[in-house]
Amino acid sequence: MLPLHAKRIVLGVTGSIACYKAADLASKLTQLGAEVDVILTAAAEHFIKPLTFQSVTGRRAYIDQDLWGPEGHVLHVKLGKDADLLLIAPATANTLAKLAAGQADNLLTLTALAATAPLMLAPAMDGGMFDHPATQASLETLRAHGAQVHGPVSGHLASGLSGVGRMLEPAELAGHARVALSAGGPLAGRRVLVTAGGTQEPIDPVRVIANRSSGKQGYALAQAALDLGAQVTLVSGPTALIAPVGAHLLRVQTAVEMRDAVLALAAAADMLLMAAAVADFRPSQAADKKIKRAEGVPTVELAANPDILKEVSQQAQKPRVLVGFAAESNDLLANAQGKLASKGLDMIVANDVSAQDAGFEVDTNRVILLSKDGGQEELPLLSKYEVARKVLEKAASLLK
Numbered sequence: 001m002l003p004l005h006a007k008r009i010v011l012g013v014t015g016s017i018a019c020y021k022a023a024d025l026a027s028k029l030t031q032l033g034a035e036v037d038v039i040l041t042a043a044a045e046h047f048i049k050p051l052t053f054q055s056v057t058g059r060r061a062y063i064d065q066d067l068w069g070p071e072g073h074v075l076h077v078k079l080g081k082d083a084d085l086l087l088i089a090p091a092t093a094n095t096l097a098k099l100a101a102g103q104a105d106n107l108l109t110l111t112a113l114a115a116t117a118p119l120m121l122a123p124a125m126d127g128g129m130f131d132h133p134a135t136q137a138s139l140e141t142l143r144a145h146g147a148q149v150h151g152p153v154s155g156h157l158a159s160g161l162s163g164v165g166r167m168l169e170p171a172e173l174a175g176h177a178r179v180a181l182s183a184g185g186p187l188a189g190r191r192v193l194v195t196a197g198g199t200q201e202p203i204d205p206v207r208v209i210a211n212r213s214s215g216k217q218g219y220a221l222a223q224a225a226l227d228l229g230a231q232v233t234l235v236s237g238p239t240a241l242i243a244p245v246g247a248h249l250l251r252v253q254t255a256v257e258m259r260d261a262v263l264a265l266a267a268a269a270d271m272l273l274m275a276a277a278v279a280d281f282r283p284s285q286a287a288d289k290k291i292k293r294a295e296g297v298p299t300v301e302l303a304a305n306p307d308i309l310k311e312v313s314q315q316a317q318k319p320r321v322l323v324g325f326a327a328e329s330n331d332l333l334a335n336a337q338g339k340l341a342s343k344g345l346d347m348i349v350a351n352d353v354s355a356q357d358a359g360f361e362v363d364t365n366r367v368i369l370l371s372k373d374g375g376q377e378e379l380p381l382l383s384k385y386e387v388a389r390k391v392l393e394k395a396a397s398l399l400k
């Protein structure tokens with residue numbers, strides 16, 4: 001199931017050049033499964049056409065003229081009452097001022113007054129307009145009324161100047177919408193700790209022992225936990241991935257750093273999911289200068305790294321549910337069963353990493369969920385997000 005399945009979002013689009021980004025935002029929200037009803041103000045229509053939004057949402061996009069259309073003068077009430085979220089992106093200084101004053105002179109501002117759903121605003125304007133005391137006062141009033149304000153951010157502005165005024169990027173706004181719409185989910189109020197990526201163990205200042213983990217499976221777990229309403233901390237090894245909006249990200253490099261971060265956070269967590277590929281060994285002594293080729297082939301002596309999961313499971317105060325992953329290239333079930341028992345876990349995700357379409361780096365995965373009570377569930381080939389949802393749903397059932 002898509003994360004925003006059956007969620008209704010009214011996307012208000014007001015007159016700013018950032019309107020072109022609103023089309024991308026509407027598309028992203030639709031792809032996440034939301035039903036997106038777009039309302040354009042008259043000024044927005046100068047920048048972009050309703051047809052653009054209709055094409056990406058597959059739904060009618062509304063303009064002011066519709067206020068006097070066949071629905072009679074109640075369209076705004078229906079749109080407002082049906083919405084799970086009212087997101088206005090871009091939100092101009094003019095619309096912010098109207099909303100703060102409770103003015104309702106067009107379809108969007110009327111809908112905002114009629115809506116009972118949370119209001120999320122993504123301001124976009126020139127830097128000077130944003131800094132103006134009138135705009136700041138509008139935002140203060142709207143925040144006091146419970147609105148969430150995201151952005152604007154600093155950068156190049158349409159005026160040619162640089163400053164704070166750019167609308168937040170659509171991907172980030174979609175992330176904020178996702179967090180807002182997950183409130184009250186099955187993991188609401190729960191703290192979920194996730195590890196992701198591979199650790200790197202320095203040999204010298206430029207070389208490391210690393211592995212093929214991209215972090216994709218762990219980041220998908222963090223996103224799935226957020227989608228179920230959890231508070232998420234993501235402890236990540238080095239990766240180029242962007243953390244999901246709403247997750248608290250802690251970056252680490254080595255297994256020892258990951259162990260320290262996890263141990264510091266585990267006592268307060270309800271659930272720990274370790275998807276990280278932690279190096280079992282590290283060079284016992286990293287050279288402090290780059291090892292020179294001319295000095296001949298070096299011998300690198302290794303020392304054992306701590307077993308993080310095992311250490312957590314031996315703590316007096318630990319998460320109620322401990323989930324490990326077992327990356328195996330042979331004897332998948334036997335090896336995974338062994339790790340489930342030896343590491344004191346509630347569940348292990350047995351991951352055959354020998355297949356081309358599963359395990360490291362790829363976007364899909366094929367796993368078997370094994371639980372300590374002997375339960376075994378084999379999943380088909382799924383996206384890493386779908387795998388994460390299944391793992392989280394199973395782990396959530398163990399919390400009960």
Ligand code: PMT
Pocket residue numbers: 196197198212213214215216217218255274275276277278279280305306307308309310323324325326327328339351353359360361362384
């Ligand atoms: O990141 P991707 O490219 O998306 O790839 C995903 C993945 C293949 C890395 C992931 O699905 C996966 O299988 N992660 C576990 C990798 C691993 O290190 O497995 P392991 O069998 O060596 O370890 C078993 C469990 O103990 C793991 O949960 C691991 O995080 C944990 N562990 C391992 C070593 C160690 N020193 N301390 C640990 O806590």
